Amino acid sequence: MQIIVLHPRFSARTVTLTSRHIVALGVLFLAAVLTVAALLYYLTLAHAGSVRLPFAGQAMAAPSQDEAGRKERYVRENLTAMAVKLGEMQAQLMRLDALGERVQGLAGVKPEEFNFKEKPPRGGADPASSGSRGGSRELSMQEFQQTLDALARDLEHRADYLNVVESSLMADKIRFKLLPTIKPVNSSYNASSFGWRLDPFSGRSAFHEGLDFAAPAGTPIVAAAGGVVIASEYHHQYGNMLEIDHGNQLVTRYAHASRLLSQVGDIVRRGQHVADLGSTGRSTGAHLHFEVLLKGVPQDPHKFLIAGGPQEKAAALVSR
Numbered sequence: 001m002q003i004i005v006l007h008p009r010f011s012a013r014t015v016t017l018t019s020r021h022i023v024a025l026g027v028l029f030l031a032a033v034l035t036v037a038a039l040l041y042y043l044t045l046a047h048a049g050s051v052r053l054p055f056a057g058q059a060m061a062a063p064s065q066d067e068a069g070r071k072e073r074y075v076r077e078n079l080t081a082m083a084v085k086l087g088e089m090q091a092q093l094m095r096l097d098a099l100g101e102r103v104q105g106l107a108g109v110k111p112e113e114f115n116f117k118e119k120p121p122r123g124g125a126d127p128a129s130s131g132s133r134g135g136s137r138e139l140s141m142q143e144f145q146q147t148l149d150a151l152a153r154d155l156e157h158r159a160d161y162l163n164v165v166e167s168s169l170m171a172d173k174i175r176f177k178l179l180p181t182i183k184p185v186n187s188s189y190n191a192s193s194f195g196w197r198l199d200p201f202s203g204r205s206a207f208h209e210g211l212d213f214a215a216p217a218g219t220p221i222v223a224a225a226g227g228v229v230i231a232s233e234y235h236h237q238y239g240n241m242l243e244i245d246h247g248n249q250l251v252t253r254y255a256h257a258s259r260l261l262s263q264v265g266d267i268v269r270r271g272q273h274v275a276d277l278g279s280t281g282r283s284t285g286a287h288l289h290f291e292v293l294l295k296g297v298p299q300d301p302h303k304f305l306i307a308g309g310p311q312e313k314a315a316a317l318v319s320r
Contacts, residue, residue, distance in 0.1 A: 078141055085148050092155045099162045103169060177270050178246045180224030180301065181308030184254060185277060185288050187215040194300040200284050209298035210253070210291035217258055217286040219277040224252050224290070224304070226270040229262045238289065239281025242274055249296075255289035256280050 192212040199206040223244055230251070231243035238255035242262060245251050258278025268274055279286045292301045 075141065078145065082145065082148060085152060089148075089152055089155060092152075092159065096155065096159055096162065099159065099166060103162055103166050178225050178227065178248070178250070179307070180246065180250075180252045180292055180304045182222070182224050182271060183213070183305055183308075184221050184224050184252075184290050185213040185215050185219055187213040187219070187288075190214070191287050194298075194302060201282065210255075210289050211301045213277075213288045213290060215277050215286065215288070217276075217278050219288075220273045221254055221257060221275040221277055221288055223268045223270060223272045223274050224292075227252075227268060229264055229266045229268060229274075232260050232263050232266075235281060237282045239283060240275070240278065241281075244268060244274075249294060251293045251296075253289075253291035253293065255291070256283045256287060258286075 190211055191214040192208055194208060194211055196205055197208045198204070221242075225244070225246045227244040227246035229242065230245045231241060233241060235241045235255070238253070240255075240257040240260050242254040242257065242260055243251055244254075254275055256277075256279055257275040258280065259276040260274075261276070262268055262272075262274045277286060277288050283289075290301055292299045292304055
């Protein structure tokens, strides 16, 4: 390419441009455009606050608004999830309180000693005070979510544990109710104890297989434990006799009654009025002959009755 340069003072000159010259000019032009654009961009951002260019402010605010919008959506979604989790935990706490009260009743713990409906007393120094060593800091959203999840797992584990404890206490209570641990007659006087004694009829040493409770004729006789009546009949030695099967090959016998109120096959509850005291059969006077048999072998009834404690009196149970 040839370029002719004309000037009034000089003669015409011819400049020849090769392809190298054209490429070099293009590169210089592009570099100049980029330099000017970069300079304008820098000046716009550097002085956007003082100059208050509308388009520059909008350009700078757009990324900040997008970031703020993302954070707001993140917080809103997490708050919704945590609200749902909090509702589930509140329902679990209500069930846990009810379960705790049932376990409390089964274990015999008094409400004034431990009340599930009251918040446990807590205290301590203010972490923000100058005398505190540990200090305090705010929890992040992730840490708060992790704390909620851990608390939810702890609630489930405690509920499972209390269910196991309740089942165990219930089983123990049922087994205890099937043991003859209450006095069958409201009497503080034992006419004869379990073991060897002088027979009142023969005067010879003989083994007495039960306890004799002396009381006026007609005194109510109650079941020492819940069970099924397996015998309700007259025996030539025991007189009017009643036998109750309590399961696990444990049987109680009530002899010398004046009247039997339960029949074979009846299911009797603990403390139920089953007969009236009398002096039938081989007897010298009004009393109850009470036996406890395990696998058919007589046991000392006193060992069972002492396990029931003084609070389980026949009179109290009859009045219920």
